[in-house]
Amino acid sequence: MSNPAGLISAVTYRDPKAALAWLEAAFGFELVFLIEGEDASVAHAEMSHGASRVMIGGEWSPAHASPASIGGKTTQTIHIYIEGDVDAHCQTAAAAGAEIVEPPATQFYGARTYRCRDLEGHLWTVSADVETVSVEEMERRSGLKITVAKG
Amino acid sequence: MSSRIVVSLRIAASPEVVFDAFVDDIAVWWRPNGLFAFTPRSPGVMAFEDGRLVERLPNGKVFEVGVVSVWERGARLVFGWRQAAFTPDMNTEVEVRFEAVGEGTRVTVEHRGWDSVPAPHVARHGFPNAAFLARHGEWWRNLLAGLAARANSVHLGAGDEGLS
Numbered sequence: 291m292s293n294p295a296g297l298i299s300a301v302t303y304r305d306p307k308a309a310l311a312w313l314e315a316a317f318g319f320e321l322v323f324l325i326e327g328e329d330a331s332v333a334h335a336e337m338s339h340g341a342s343r344v345m346i347g348g349e350w351s352p353a354h355a356s357p358a359s360i361g362g363k364t365t366q367t368i369h370i371y372i373e374g375d376v377d378a379h380c381q382t383a384a385a386a387g388a389e390i391v392e393p394p395a396t397q398f399y400g401a402r403t404y405r406c407r408d409l410e411g412h413l414w415t416v417s418a419d420v421e422t423v424s425v426e427e428m429e430r431r432s433g434l435k436i437t438v439a440k441g
Numbered sequence: 442m443s444s445r446i447v448v449s450l451r452i453a454a455s456p457e458v459v460f461d462a463f464v465d466d467i468a469v470w471w472r473p474n475g476l477f478a479f480t481p482r483s484p485g486v487m488a489f490e491d492g493r494l495v496e497r498l499p500n501g502k503v504f505e506v507g508v509v510s511v512w513e514r515g516a517r518l519v520f521g522w523r524q525a526a527f528t529p530d531m532n533t534e535v536e537v538r539f540e541a542v543g544e545g546t547r548v549t550v551e552h553r554g555w556d557s558v559p560a561p562h563v564a565r566h567g568f569p570n571a572a573f574l575a576r577h578g579e580w581w582r583n584l585l586a587g588l589a590a591r592a593n594s595v596h597l598g599a600g601d602e603g604l605s
Contacts, residue, residue, distance in 0.1 A: 320547070323582065324447035325574045328556055333571035334578075 298336075299368055300345035302354045303410050306332040309346050312409045313337055316386035317370060317379075317416075319344070339370060357411030367413040376402040376418045383416070398431040399423055444570060445553040446578040450585040452546050454596035456515040456539040459546045462592040463518065463537065464489045470587035474580045476566060480504050480525040494520045507534075515539055522552065524564050531557045548588070550581050 303309040310332070313319040319337040327333045335346040349355055357364050372379055377394045384390055388406040391413065396402045400421035406414055425436050452459050462470065473484030485498040487506075494506040507521025518537040533554035540547045555574060558564055565573045 320449065320451075321447065322449045323578060324445075325571060325578050326443060326445045326447075327571050327574070328444050330443040334575055 298343050298345055299366070300347055301368070301412060302347055302349055302356050304349060304356045304358055305410075306335060306346045306348045308409065310335055310337065312386060313344075313346070316383040316388050316408065317414070318382075344368070357407075362411045364411065364413055367415060369415045369417060372416060372418050374418060376404060376416055376420075379416055379418075380404045380406070388414075396420060399428050443553075444555045444574060445551060446555075446574050446581060447549065447551050448578055448581040448585060449547060449549040450582070450589060451542060452548055452589045452592050453544070454546060454592040455544075456541050456546045458596050459548055459588070459592045460515045460518065460539050462595055463539075463548075463588060464512075466591050466595075467494075470584070470591040472580075472583055472587050474583075477564075477577060477580060478524075479506055494522075511536075522554075526563050527558065531562070533557065546592075548585060550585065552577070552581065 301309075310321055310324070314321065314337070317339065319339050321335065322338045322343065323334065323336040324332065325334040332346070332348060336343050337346060347354070349359065380388075380390060380394050383406055387409060390404060390406050392403075392405040394402055394404040400419055400423035401417045402420045403415055403417040406416070408414060423431075425438055428434070429436050454462075467487045467489060471487045478484065479496050480498060482498045482500055482502070483496060483504075485496040485504070488495055488497060489509065492509050492512075494509065496504045496506060498504060504525060505523075507523055509518070509520045511517050511519035516539055518539075520535055522533045522535050523531070533552060536551045536553075538549045538551075540549070555570075555577075560570065568576065
């Protein structure tokens with residue numbers, strides 16, 4: 291199957307099989323592709339959320355580490371955009387064991403967001419648009435200079 | 442003994458429509474893959490008939506891919522999957538699950554048993570196990586995309602206009 295141009299994050303876990311179950315329970319991601327080898331280890335896995343996918347893998351090379359293996363550090367974070375209730379999403383994630391780092395709050399740019407750590411310490415930000423805010427209003431609220439490409 | 446391929450796709454049609462498209466229209470949505478041909482004379486025309494999945498070959502012969510062991514319309518389908526080059530002790534199995542999700546269906550294919558086919562076997566084309574399974578899994582993704590196109594055309598009432 292050919293893939294259209296786009297981006298996919300591959301997220302590293304010590305226990306990718308546990309991560310697959312957790313990400314489904316906490317965020318509602320759906321498993322779309324899984325290859326297990328002779329020892330039932332995860333050779334390749336992809337989950338979907340809306341039109342997006344993430345790959346879930348183990349620490350398969352010296353360059354790949356879970357935050358759980360490097361003192362909780364991460365070098366990138368992933369944002370989940372939902373069409374729905376961020377607070378309810380947060381409750382579901384917390385019930386699945388997510389550590390809520392920042393509880394739901396409405397941001398100056400018109401999104402309600404929360405941030406959490408998953409079972410191995412990856413940081414996820416969950417966001418839903420709740421208000422349409424003009425660039426001028428964003429600048430007024432935040433004091434930032436905002437540049438938006440004219441599409 | 443636990444190598445397996447799992448591929449899942451949401452299709453915007455009911456489980457019954459997707460199940461019927463899977464079994465009744467397999468000749469329409471199937472996309473042969475030369476790397477994983479059932480016989481040296483493949484591709485032929487796929488069909489579920491007499492409790493079996495078969496490939497009707499261009500020379501008129503019928504190759505039995507496998508026997509259907511579970512046929513639960515709109516829910517579950519399980520059948521055997523053998524290539525002509527398999528020895529009697531080599532067997533793989535395909536389980537297809539049809540799960541209602543909202544107004545659509547999440548169809549999941551689980552293909553297992555590849556550990557019964559040893560690494561040097563011709564069916565594996567010399568690929569390491571994970572690479573072989575990944576290539577085969579990509580084919581299943583392709584197949585489910587074909588199934589989705591077929592099921593959607595049935596769902597939308599296009600009927601046989603989807604035939605090509």
